[in-house]
Amino acid sequence: xxxxxxxxxxxxxxxxxxxxxxxxxxxxxxxxxxxxxxxxxxxxxxxxxxxxxxxxxxxxxxxxxxxxxxxxxxxxxxxxxxxxxxxxxxxxxxxxxxxxxxxxxxxxxxxxxxxxxxxxxxxxxxxxxxxxxxxxxxxxxxxxxxxxxxx
Amino acid sequence: xxxxxxxxxxxxxxxxxxxxxxxxxxxxxxxxxxxxxxxxxxxxxxxxxxxxxxxxxxxxxxxxxxxxxxxxxxxxxxxxxxxxxxxxxxxxxxxxxxxxxxxxxxxxxxxxxxxxxxxxxxxxxxxxxxxxxxxxxxxxxxxxxxxxxxxxxxxxxxxxxxxxxxxxxxxxxxxxxxxxxxxxxxxxxxxxxxxxxxxxxxxxxxxxxxxxxxxxxxxxxxxxxxxxxxxxxxxxxxxxxxxxxxxxxxxxxxxxxxxxxxxxxxxxxxxxxxxxxxxxxxxxxxxxxxxxxxxxxxxxxxxxxxxxxxxxxxxxxxxxxxxxxxxxxxxxxxxxxx
Amino acid sequence: xxxxxxxxxxxxxxxxxxxxxxxxxxxxxxxxxxxxxxxxxxxxxxxxxxxxxxxxxxxxxxxxxxxxxxxxxxxxxxxxxxxxxxxxxxxxxxxxxxxxxxxxxxxxxxxxxxxxxxxxxxxxxxxxxxxxxxxxxxxxxxxxxxxxxxxxxxxxxxxxxxxxxxxxxxxxxxxxxxxxxxxxxxxxxxxxxxxxxxxxxxxxxxxxxxxxxxxxxxxxxxxxxxxxxxxxxxxxxxxxxxxxxxxxxxxxxxxxxxxxxxxxxxxxxxxxxxxxxxxxxxxxxxxx
Numbered sequence: 001x002x003x004x005x006x007x008x009x010x011x012x013x014x015x016x017x018x019x020x021x022x023x024x025x026x027x028x029x030x031x032x033x034x035x036x037x038x039x040x041x042x043x044x045x046x047x048x049x050x051x052x053x054x055x056x057x058x059x060x061x062x063x064x065x066x067x068x069x070x071x072x073x074x075x076x077x078x079x080x081x082x083x084x085x086x087x088x089x090x091x092x093x094x095x096x097x098x099x100x101x102x103x104x105x106x107x108x109x110x111x112x113x114x115x116x117x118x119x120x121x122x123x124x125x126x127x128x129x130x131x132x133x134x135x136x137x138x139x140x141x142x143x144x145x146x147x148x149x150x151x
Numbered sequence: 152x153x154x155x156x157x158x159x160x161x162x163x164x165x166x167x168x169x170x171x172x173x174x175x176x177x178x179x180x181x182x183x184x185x186x187x188x189x190x191x192x193x194x195x196x197x198x199x200x201x202x203x204x205x206x207x208x209x210x211x212x213x214x215x216x217x218x219x220x221x222x223x224x225x226x227x228x229x230x231x232x233x234x235x236x237x238x239x240x241x242x243x244x245x246x247x248x249x250x251x252x253x254x255x256x257x258x259x260x261x262x263x264x265x266x267x268x269x270x271x272x273x274x275x276x277x278x279x280x281x282x283x284x285x286x287x288x289x290x291x292x293x294x295x296x297x298x299x300x301x302x303x304x305x306x307x308x309x310x311x312x313x314x315x316x317x318x319x320x321x322x323x324x325x326x327x328x329x330x331x332x333x334x335x336x337x338x339x340x341x342x343x344x345x346x347x348x349x350x351x352x353x354x355x356x357x358x359x360x361x362x363x364x365x366x367x368x369x370x371x372x373x374x375x376x377x378x379x380x381x382x383x384x385x386x387x388x389x390x391x392x393x394x395x396x397x398x399x400x401x402x403x404x405x406x407x408x409x410x411x412x413x414x415x416x417x418x419x420x421x422x423x424x425x426x427x428x429x430x431x432x433x434x435x436x437x438x439x440x441x442x443x444x445x446x447x448x449x450x451x452x453x454x455x456x457x458x459x460x461x462x463x464x465x466x467x468x469x470x471x472x473x474x475x476x477x478x479x480x481x482x483x484x485x486x487x488x489x
Numbered sequence: 490x491x492x493x494x495x496x497x498x499x500x501x502x503x504x505x506x507x508x509x510x511x512x513x514x515x516x517x518x519x520x521x522x523x524x525x526x527x528x529x530x531x532x533x534x535x536x537x538x539x540x541x542x543x544x545x546x547x548x549x550x551x552x553x554x555x556x557x558x559x560x561x562x563x564x565x566x567x568x569x570x571x572x573x574x575x576x577x578x579x580x581x582x583x584x585x586x587x588x589x590x591x592x593x594x595x596x597x598x599x600x601x602x603x604x605x606x607x608x609x610x611x612x613x614x615x616x617x618x619x620x621x622x623x624x625x626x627x628x629x630x631x632x633x634x635x636x637x638x639x640x641x642x643x644x645x646x647x648x649x650x651x652x653x654x655x656x657x658x659x660x661x662x663x664x665x666x667x668x669x670x671x672x673x674x675x676x677x678x679x680x681x682x683x684x685x686x687x688x689x690x691x692x693x694x695x696x697x698x699x700x701x702x703x704x705x706x707x708x709x710x711x712x713x714x715x716x717x718x719x720x721x722x723x724x725x726x727x728x729x730x731x732x733x734x735x736x737x738x739x740x741x742x743x744x745x746x747x748x749x750x751x752x753x754x755x756x757x758x759x760x761x762x763x764x765x766x767x768x769x770x771x772x773x774x775x776x777x
Contacts, residue, residue: 050688050696053711057704070774080769087775088718088766091747092740095650096711097659105777136663137702179668182733202733203670212670212701285521370528373550375674377732393698409699415673417686431554466546466674466730468525 007061007127011036011120012047016074017109018066024113032117033124036064043067045078049089052103056093057135062102062127066119069107079107098133101126154334156312161191163329164239171235171274174208176201185238194239199284200458204383205245208236209269210252212380216265217406219392230265237274237325244289244456246275246301248383254450255386265408274321277302282342286459288472291350294456296341307338314338348476350453353444355482362481365436368474371467372414372431378461378469379412384442384454387411387418413437439474492632493540493599497571500597500627501535504569510595514551515571516544526551540571540629545604545611547726548572549579549680556589569595571629573604575613577622578722578757579680585760588683598625602633606729613723613742616643623758644746647739666706668733675737676713678730681720688712714740719748719765722756751775 013019019040025032041047044067052063065086067079086105094100104123108116155163167173168189175194177186182202188194220226249270256266280287280296289295299305303322306313314336317323379385389411395403411418414434420426428434446454455471462470501513517527517537524543528551529535548570555566570576577598583589600621603614620635621628650658673689676682688696689709697708714721721741728738748754754765 049715050708050712053708053715054696057708071771077769077771080771080773081766083773083775083777084766084769086777087751088744088747089715090777092711092714092718092744094655095647095658095740095743096662096707097655097657099655135659135704135707137704180664180734182668184668213699367528371526371551373674373677373730375677375730376670376672377674377730380670380672381732389699391692391699393700394695407698407700409701417690462520464674464732466678466732468519468523470520473520 005128005132007035007124007132008059009036009062009064009124009127010055010060011038011064011066012041012044012051013038014044014046014067014074014078015040015042017068017072017107018044018116020110021066021108021112021116024110025117026113028113030114030117032120035124035127036120043073043075043078044082045073045075045080047082049085052089053093056098056102056133061130061133062104062123064104064106064120064123066106066108066116069109072109099130101130102133152334152336152338153315153317154309154312154332154336155306155315155329156332159330160196160313163326164188164191164194166328167237167325171237173237173239175239185240196240196278198240200242200287200460201240201245202460203381204248204458204460205238205241205275206248206252206383208238209249209273210256210266210386211269213407213409214265215405216390216408219404219406220401221404222401232268233272235272235274237276239276239278241275241277241302242280242458243277243296243298243300243302243305244287244294244458245383246277247289247294247298248301248456249275250301251384251446251450251452251454251456252386254452255446258450274303274325275301276322276325277305279305279307280341281308281339283344284459286462286472287344287457288347288459288475289457290343291347291475292453292455292457296343297338309336309339348472349479350443350455350475351479351482353447356440356444356478358485359478359481360436360440364477364481366432368469369430369432369435372435372469373467374414374416374431374434375466376410376412376415377464377466379414379438380410381460381464383456383458383460384446385410385412387413413441435469439471443475443478491540493629494538496627496629497538497540497597498535500629501529501538501569501571502532504595505529505532505535510567510569512555512566513538513569513571513597514548515597516540538571540599542602542604543608544571544573545606545725545729546678547576547579547680547722547724549576549583550678550726552583552589552594553680553683556593565590565593567593567595569597569626571597571599572622573599573601573724574617574619574622575601575722575724576680577624578755579724580624581757581760581762582681582720582722585762585764591760595627596622596625597627597629598622599629600631600635602631602635604725606725607734611725611728611738612646613643613725613738616640644742647743647746650739662707663703665735666703666710669706669710669735670733671701671706671709672732674730674732675727678726679717680724680726681717681722682713688716710737710740714744717741718744719754720756721745 047065055063067082070079073079090103093103164173172187174185175188176183176198178195183198184203215230218228256263299318303319305316388408390408392404393407395405419428442454504510513529515538516524518539519525527537555568558565584591616638697705725738
């Protein structure tokens with residue numbers, strides 16, 4: 001049987017909305033793909049876009065940042081800042097060669113357990129279709145070095 | 152005189168790449184950099200200077216010196232001895248820089264084992280310069296376009312190929328099986344540059360340490376690392392333990408050695424925040440004193456081979472030849488006054 | 490000596506003689522017909538100042554070395570700069586970020602016919618619509634006729650790259666960054682990069698290792714382009730300074746174009762404008 005590619009997806013969830021939404025999906029026994037690795041942050045405004053860059057360069061195939069709906073941020077303004085930052089970073093990552101479909105920014109509230117599961121399922125499917133992201137460490141290495149073998 | 156044709160050279164590269172890593176200058180979007188090749192047509196054989204020095208292959212920009220596995224117990228593995236490297240197209244000045252750095256790294260104990268391993272497994276096949284180019288001044292610092300220092304073989308381009316001189320036992324091993332011809336050859340003399348500045352000795356440099364010239368010179372320096380990173384004799388480095396992977400119960404680190412330079416603002420900053428070389432003036436002055444005073448006093452040779460790469464890359468046009476000339480002038484003026 | 494050289498020298502001489510500034514920072518001729526920055530502190534050195542199309546660094550960068558008092562109980566030094574219209578925008582940026590005060594600066598502004606990098610005209614220059622600085626104390630008129638293009642298409646190469654596949658773009662940048670030697674000349678030449686300890690060198694917040702591998706170098710350049718979002722003035726000093734001829738400005742111009750399209754914002758119009766990514770409009774809903 002052929003092995004299907006299972007993407008590694010890093011997901012930044014804000015504590016007050018999207019993380020609670022994920023919790024609700026769990027307590028409601030709604031299934032969603034296990035590919036996501038969740039990192040809980042206080043607010044989507046805490047997610048420095050450089051975390052996203054680092055995630056991609058360190059091996060993630062897809063990254064999600066889910067925050068509160070605009071107007072509902074627990075800290076009033078965090079998601080407004082996130083909005084502007086991610087508009088810039090999304091296009092910049094695409095320009096570098098990380099397809100725009102690999103980075104997903106959305107707003108999921110604490111009561112949207114079912115929606116959380118849908119978002120994760122759709123995004124995982126989307127990244128699975130694109131394929132793995134391959135960042136080459138050393139383009140001209142003709143000899144495999146020991147560190148690449150142990151890593 | 153020994154002679155090899157271009158065809159023989161290409162065959163030689165092919166034979167060598169079966170048993171060693173063959174490295175030669177490669178054109179990388181206009182920049183000439185030493186890279187590993189599989190066949191001679193990947194390399195450039197007509198060039199002035201490479202943009203990065205040969206030093207990158209025996210003192211790499213970054214290299215692991217230790218592998219650390221941290222689990223229930225800590226396991227340490229030393230970096231392996233590198234597999235043999237044969238380097239083509241090494242300019243005589245670059246080969247001299249190897250000898251200059253050897254004084255520091257392996258001249259007296261403690262020996263830098265990593266560096267020593269690289270030097271032992273490296274064979275340098277030189278390419279003599281037909282002329283001294285515009286930013287070159289090797290003859291002012293004890294070098295020459297056809298110098299043998301530090302090379303295992305020297306190739307000089309002649310009609311149809313190269314005159315070949317074997318200089319060391321390593322060189323002898325490298326030509327094993329190569330179809331060398333004997334020919335009556337006249338080796339062309341390189342065109343030298345006239346009017347080069349005179350490099351004064353380290354004792355004389357010490358008398359100018361507090362001169363106002365260094366402040367004026369440093370006004371335009373932006374404290375980047377470009378000059379030091381293209382320099383064949385710069386040798387300062389930083390060491391950090393970097394995490395490579397985390398698996399359940401096990402963390403893998405590598406202890407990385409990476410090039411660093413005294414020109415950077417934070418280079419000499421110590422815990423607590425004190426920085427003896429806080430100003431650009433002190434840092435830039437240190438760069439030239441290290442080359443022309445400290446290194447000769449500690450190890451013997453001047454830490455400059457006159458390649459002029461720093462002159463080519465400096466974004467703000469700081470020119471080491473001008474500085475040498477100005478030091479010469481300041482010392483003469485001081486002598487006249489005295 | 491051109492008329493521009495004359496004008497610059499006259500302005501510099503007057504400013505120094507009247508002690509309005511303690512230094513004039515401009516350009517002088519170096520070897521091989523190149524130019525390099527020079528700090529003129531005495532009137533007798535004023536004749537070293539010149540201007541030509543190779544004057545491609547951003548001299549506003551030097552204000553970071555001259556924005557603190559010269560010593561205890563001493564005032565902040567006053568400086569004059571010989572700068573292009575794009576460079577002047579960096580002045581407004583630094584004022585808006587409270588790094589410098591306008592009263593400590595005299596701007597000898599150049600009416601710019603365009604500058605070049607490695608003898609090739611800059612794309613941004615070829616399509617620049619703004620040849621006179623938004624602010625200046627003395628204006629040095631161009632000695633060449635300036636033709637301003639009617640269409641602004643300074644982003645054509647960016648648009649072309651956007652039509653490639655993502656793999657092609659990744660392969661392109663992997664090859665470009667492979668040449669990078671992390672000398673940080675780009676960062677050091679940029680007036681917008683003045684952090685005391687750059688993210689790329691921090692140890693306690695360990696963003697990137699010191700290794701010379703493509704992912705680390707890619708992180709540095711993407712990080713720098715992102716930290717300059719809404720702050721880059723497109724002066725090209727980074728690309729001029731790069732010893733490996735990496736087309737760095739493509740990243741910055743991509744970000745600047747996206748910001749221009751999404752917000753109609755251009756850095757450095759007005760020193761009173763707050764930095765774009767530091768503020769927000771609660772009514773905006775952006776499609777990311």
